[in-house]
Amino acid sequence: MRVLKYAILGLLIKRPMTGYELAKEFNFELAEFWHASHSQIYPELKKLNDEGLVTYDIEISGDILEAKRYSITKEGELEFTQWLHKDEKIPKTQKDIFRLRMYFSNNLDPKTRIHLLENQRQQHLKRLNTLVKTSEQYPEVPDLYSDRFGDFVVLKGAIMRQENIIEWIDQCIGYIEAGAKNKP
Amino acid sequence: MRVLKYAILGLLIKRPMTGYELAKEFNFELAEFWHASHSQIYPELKKLNDEGLVTYDIEISGDILEAKRYSITKEGELEFTQWLHKDEKIPKTQKDIFRLRMYFSNNLDPKTRIHLLENQRQQHLKRLNTLVKTSEQYPEVPDLYSDRFGDFVVLKGAIMRQENIIEWIDQCIGYIEAGAKNKP
């Protein structure tokens, strides 16, 4: 499906970027729903260049340090826009190792289950707080055509998802505490 | 990390199964948070057998059709239990192509955005209904040590997640409708 291809093209529509900058975007702003490391990005940029969907200019910092600043081409914009318009089947599964563990949790004593859940809760709460802090940059809904709109709605979604996960964890803890009271 | 290894071991603790039956589990009961197809499962079973974590007996149906029914060994149970006890770092990212699209949605006119969102909404609602129907098998919280407990909590989580996604989609539609009213 080559989603990374479209992720990169979409980012380059905003502004020309180096591979390094793209990697930063994938590690920060987009990190809540997409990720790629530089070892994937550099080969993909090369491929996109071969396909004529991006071009680059070489920039020199200092004396010799070269950076390739990639821009999207007309063809790239066309392909990206076509992709963006497509309806999409929801994916069969969102793999989730922790839920897999919980699926098998009857093999654990209640104490261990609660320990594992509390541990996850704490980590998710931490992430939630980070997201909420980030969302303070958006006191209002950005304009529909601003590139901050997408960031805003996705951030909202990430916050809602975190809250939902924590709610689920709390319910799980509740079930276990109630069940353990009867037969400890 | 070889999560499939532990997923298979965990399933085999419940009861001995053939590769075909494992594949069915991954396509039905577990499908909301894990998935694997037979082309992954058969090689993994071979590997687990080489490692002494599972064994199999050959069953004959009819005249010649052979089926390998795999069971978990003592070593397998030990490794599985050790894995199950481990705390786990929450994953960096849950890749989500639709959210990636929404992140770039400023490149679409409001009508198209709403169309894409409604399409997703419908699909997620359909899945939610299926999940709710499945959850009717659980009028009460199963016993903590029954293997139905894990299924129950994970199913609860899947329902909550679906509801949450739909809520997010509705909010997105709301933002777009409100924004489009001002500048159509």
Place this chain on the structure above:
DNA sequence: AATCAACATGTAAATATTGACATGTAAGAT
């Protein structure tokens, strides 16, 4: 007798992804 759905097991090729290996510069602080 033919057909179909479910049972059953495998391999191969292509793609996606992660983590390690590998190298070096620029700019600012100490």
Place this chain on the structure above:
DNA sequence: ATCTTACATGTCAATATTTACATGTTGATT
């Protein structure tokens, strides 16, 4: 001068995952 952090680009090996290829049986229905 030295150190540290950020900038910058790449390859390689190992896994993980999907899709297609490949084959055949069993049991029930028509």
